[in-house]
Amino acid sequence: MNFSFEVKATDPTGARRGRLTTPHGKVETPFFMPVGTAATVKGLTQSALEDLGAEIILSNTYHLYLRPGHELIHRLGGLHRFMSWPRAILTDSGGFQVFSLSELRKITDEGVRFRSHLDGSEHLLTPEKAVEIQLARGSDIAMVLDECIETPAPRGAAESAVDRTTAWAKRARKQFLKCAAPNTDLPQWQFGIVQGATFADLRRQSARQLVDIDFPGYAVGGLAVGEPHDLTCEMTGVATADLPKEKLRYLMGVGRPEQIADYVALGIDMMDCVLPTRAARHACLYTSEGRVLIKNARYAEDQRPVDPSCSCAICKRYTRAYLRHVFAAGEITAAILGTHHNVHFYLDIMRQIREAIEFGNLAKFSSAIRARYAAGPA
Numbered sequence: 055m056n057f058s059f060e061v062k063a064t065d066p067t068g069a070r071r072g073r074l075t076t077p078h079g080k081v082e083t084p085f086f087m088p089v090g091t092a093a094t095v096k097g098l099t100q101s102a103l104e105d106l107g108a109e110i111i112l113s114n115t116y117h118l119y120l121r122p123g124h125e126l127i128h129r130l131g132g133l134h135r136f137m138s139w140p141r142a143i144l145t146d147s148g149g150f151q152v153f154s155l156s157e158l159r160k161i162t163d164e165g166v167r168f169r170s171h172l173d174g175s176e177h178l179l180t181p182e183k184a185v186e187i188q189l190a191r192g193s194d195i196a197m198v199l200d201e202c203i204e205t206p207a208p209r210g211a212a213e214s215a216v217d218r219t220t221a222w223a224k225r226a227r228k229q230f231l232k233c234a235a236p237n238t239d240l241p242q243w244q245f246g247i248v249q250g251a252t253f254a255d256l257r258r259q260s261a262r263q264l265v266d267i268d269f270p271g272y273a274v275g276g277l278a279v280g281e282p283h284d285l286t287c288e289m290t291g292v293a294t295a296d297l298p299k300e301k302l303r304y305l306m307g308v309g310r311p312e313q314i315a316d317y318v319a320l321g322i323d324m325m326d327c328v329l330p331t332r333a334a335r336h337a338c339l340y341t342s343e344g345r346v347l348i349k350n351a352r353y354a355e356d357q358r359p360v361d362p363s364c365s366c367a368i369c370k371r372y373t374r375a376y377l378r379h380v381f382a383a384g385e386i387t388a389a390i391l392g393t394h395h396n397v398h399f400y401l402d403i404m405r406q407i408r409e410a411i412e413f414g415n416l417a418k419f420s421s422a423i424r425a426r427y428a429a430g431p432a
């Protein structure tokens with residue numbers, strides 16, 4: 055088997071410590087995936103990402119489908135070779151981005167018809183097409199096309215989104231097995247996505263229907279989109295309770311540094327979020343003491359590193375005063391330095407979480423980071 059997942063330890067909270075094996079290396083779980091929307095994590099070179107210890111990154115299907123196109127990437131040897139990234143890659147289905155184009159899209163049982171935000175050209179994304187695009191790109195983990203709805207959603211809309219998500223997941227699985235079946239070694243792992251908005255019974259129903267289809271891993275989608283954190287946790291807990299313990303669980307699009315351990319405690323093994331990279335470009339740096347808004351005048355002559363307890367290359371070398379200056383001057387370097395630190399910080403939180411699970415004290419880690427973020431930096 056070229057893919058496997060094993061849980062090696064559990065914590066009293068319910069958190070799991072394990073290892074995912076892919077054709078592009080091992081990934082220690084739980085893990086966080088930096089987001090590389092257009093086959094690049096904005097502000098970081100691939101060698102910087104390797105140095106930071108990222109074992110897997112996420113890449114968006116929608117953007118690369120429109121430009122440069124999955125056929126071109128396939129002709130050039132697949133996404134790993136195209137972007138020179140030797141480690142694991144997860145691709146989304148493109149659904150989330152397409153559904154965000156509220157003015158430009160139309161949903162039917164067949165799929166989603168949408169207009170490109172680049173040139174207005176019309177496209178149809180079906181569950182089968184999302185499978186083919188991701189197989190052509192050769193990512194290690196591929197996501198099925200699901201129906202994403204806005205939250206809060208009326209019950210009727212949430213019910214029909216669950217029905218459609220299940221129907222699309224069945225079609226996606228069938229298409230995947232048809233395309234991948236001739237190979238003895240699977241080229242990819244395909245994950246289903248639990249929907250159901252903020253209705254516990256719909257989350258349960260969605261999880262059970264997807265488990266019946268039998269995927270090697272499952273995601274929980276459509277959460278952390280504006281609802282309170284407690285509700286995100288409640289819905290995540292409801293969904294994971296019905297997912298098989300021996301398979302990976304992925305909470306999509308989370309989260310803030312002080313919330314990550316809460317999701318891990320609910321049995322989540324993997325997450326992704328644009329927050330560390332996007333916030334860095336907006337001069338918001340995450341530290342062990344809380345958020346530092348580095349453009350603030352109070353840092354003009356501050357000779358300390360942005361985070362005195364951070365071991366990253368930026369904190370070893372630069373002062374807050376210098377970082378503030380490059381951000382204020384609008385230098386490209388600002389985004390590069392800020393992103394490097396923030397991604398290091400997120401990956402380091404995950405290392406600490408994995409260690410806490412091994413020692414069985416995740417709850418203590420979780421309350422400590424929450425307290426530090428509530429107090430804010432000195």
Ligand SMILES: [Zn+2]
Binds near residue numbers: 368398
């Ligand atoms: Zn740092």
